[in-house]
Amino acid sequence: MYFHYLLDATLGPRVIYYVIECSVCGFDEVYFKSPESGELLGRACANCNCFQKFDFDKNVGKKTQLHHKCS
Numbered sequence: 307m308y309f310h311y312l313l314d315a316t317l318g319p320r321v322i323y324y325v326i327e328c329s330v331c332g333f334d335e336v337y338f339k340s341p342e343s344g345e346l347l348g349r350a351c352a353n354c355n356c357f358q359k360f361d362f363d364k365n366v367g368k369k370t371q372l373h374h375k376c377s
């Protein structure tokens with residue numbers, strides 16, 4: 307459950323965009339997008355407690371990484 311709260315605090319409101327196999331553990335790695343703008347928010351694997359938040363620079367439209375806690 308802690309992981310769920312971590313995602314709430316980091317990514318905020320989100321919907322599942324798509325799911326792939328985690329490259330680390332082989333469990334489900336979920337990509338989330340914003341329910342409002344449709345922008346990709348980040349990705350997370352609940353099995354290895356790994357998440358990454360994507361931050362989009364509105365000026366250049368470039369994707370930067372704010373958090374990367376994958377081990």
Ligand SMILES: [Zn+2]
Pocket residue numbers: 328329330331332333351352353354355356
């Ligand atoms: Zn994993």
